[in-house]
Amino acid sequence: MLDPKLLRSDIHKVAAELARRGAKFDVENYTALETRRKALQVRTEDLQKERNASSKSIGQAVHRGEDVEPLKAAVAALGEELKASQVELTQVQEALEAIHMGLPNILHESVPQGQSEDDNVEIRRWGEPQQRDFEPRDHVDLGAALGLLDFEVAAKIAGSRFAVMKGQVARMHRALIQFMLDTHVEEHGYTELYVPYMVNRESLTGTGQLPKFEEDLFALSGEQEYFLIPTAEVPVTNLSRGDIIEADNLPLRMVCHTPCFRSEAGSYGKDTRGMIRQHQFEKVELVHLSRPDESYAELETLTGHAESILQRLGLAYRVIVLCTGDTGFGASKTYDIEVWMPSQNKYREISSCSNCGDFQARRMQTRWRNPETGKPELLHTLNGSGVAAGRALIAVMENYQQADGSIVIPEVLRRYMGGADRIPAT
RNA sequence: GGAGAGGUGGCUGAGUGGUCGAAAGCGCUCCCCUGCUAAGGGAGUAAGGGUGUUAUAGCCCUUCGAGGGUUCGAAUCCCUCCCUCUCCGCCA
Numbered sequence: 315m316l317d318p319k320l321l322r323s324d325i326h327k328v329a330a331e332l333a334r335r336g337a338k339f340d341v342e343n344y345t346a347l348e349t350r351r352k353a354l355q356v357r358t359e360d361l362q363k364e365r366n367a368s369s370k371s372i373g374q375a376v377h378r379g380e381d382v383e384p385l386k387a388a389v390a391a392l393g394e395e396l397k398a399s400q401v402e403l404t405q406v407q408e409a410l411e412a413i414h415m416g417l418p419n420i421l422h423e424s425v426p427q428g429q430s431e432d433d434n435v436e437i438r439r440w441g442e443p444q445q446r447d448f449e450p451r452d453h454v455d456l457g458a459a460l461g462l463l464d465f466e467v468a469a470k471i472a473g474s475r476f477a478v479m480k481g482q483v484a485r486m487h488r489a490l491i492q493f494m495l496d497t498h499v500e501e502h503g504y505t506e507l508y509v510p511y512m513v514n515r516e517s518l519t520g521t522g523q524l525p526k527f528e529e530d531l532f533a534l535s536g537e538q539e540y541f542l543i544p545t546a547e548v549p550v551t552n553l554s555r556g557d558i559i560e561a562d563n564l565p566l567r568m569v570c571h572t573p574c575f576r577s578e579a580g581s582y583g584k585d586t587r588g589m590i591r592q593h594q595f596e597k598v599e600l601v602h603l604s605r606p607d608e609s610y611a612e613l614e615t616l617t618g619h620a621e622s623i624l625q626r627l628g629l630a631y632r633v634i635v636l637c638t639g640d641t642g643f644g645a646s647k648t649y650d651i652e653v654w655m656p657s658q659n660k661y662r663e664i665s666s667c668s669n670c671g672d673f674q675a676r677r678m679q680t681r682w683r684n685p686e687t688g689k690p691e692l693l694h695t696l697n698g699s700g701v702a703a704g705r706a707l708i709a710v711m712e713n714y715q716q717a718d719g720s721i722v723i724p725e726v727l728r729r730y731m732g733g734a735d736r737i738p739a740t
Numbered sequence: 741g742g743a744g745a746g747g748u749g750g751c752u753g754a755g756u757g758g759u760c761g762a763a764a765g766c767g768c769u770c771c772c773c774u775g776c777u778a779a780g781g782g783a784g785u786a787a788g789g790g791u792g793u794u795a796u797a798g799c800c801c802u803u804c805g806a807g808g809g810u811u812c813g814a815a816u817c818c819c820u821c822c823c824u825c826u827c828c829g830c831c832a
Contacts, residue, residue: 355790359801369813373758389812
């Protein structure tokens, strides 16, 4: 959510900023609503003031033992007027609120201009895509040949966009998660968390998935309204919803492994083969809460922590900064980390690291106490995958495959796999 | 699932229709006194929003789990929901 005061004071600047990312904003409609809001709110509050004063004097008259019936009659008419004014005000405020909740974040000035993912800008590369003297197979073929990755049986028990892993592949998937958590906790100083995988509507509104992107979520049926989390960002960031955090405790750096559930509505026909795009996948998520003046430095740090996982795994990757047209709804700046996928002969997203500025914090009313002012002020929230486990698994499978179909286990994972150095071909 | 109790400010906790944004205590900040790792005295100390200002100030509205209702007036009465605690049952 953007600062309503900014919308009032400099609406044309906001419209120009939103236009950078291709978002439309009806300035005239907004201005008209805002003008009505102001008149109605001032009027309503004046009436409330009058009502309060009258009621108070009635109370005092009662204490003096006077007849208050005439006074009551006089206030009754005021009450009707107040009620009508309140109803109208609520309507206008709800209309404004709907607009506020639908507006994306303003982008950082450093975000490159562009329309789509084709305009994203590469920042750096690490590692070299391996040269092989054989044609690399993709993870689907590799997994099928090993008998350890099965999409057909997953379709039987659940449907499309699910996977079943077995044996050493299932174990490597688990090993990756363990390795990532341990690295972030032991090497990078994160606090490990375990959180609910179902959350309420308030949480999803806080981080910006709702109200605009409800079709991307799985909702549970039942008496209570629950949604399956699309990312640990939702529960973890919302832990501090409504809190005022002391400056000494910032930055907060939290790591959390969860499954993620996404309906993938609107991605029909995209990445239908294999494990790239699933309804259910595992991810290790990094969440930072930071002082506003440190959040862009925190974004670099967070991205570096995610990169370090790929470096330790020996996987070649590149970091790109998303352009204005490709940056997500709540982010002011996003780096994607893309890992080399031999079968596709290109880099594919394995992590997305974003600074959301005060966008989520305003929705959640998450603040810190600024020692300079002594006042609560909105803090900044960041999140990034560190990294997606399913995609890390297939990256390892494809990058570490041998000509005979076996898969060498990266050094750092061996301690999590009983010391094995290879998944043998069958 | 059954029975009961309860949700008040950073914390503890009073408040059952009016002068209550809310006693008291703790904590915290500042000042005084006193000196030395004790104590005493005084003052201050919620958040959100509106208006307004270069920015302050000021003024106003709202908020006692959430949402509705009754009333001139609700922390206080009524309804619905959420949550916490205790006991029983069940269970990983």
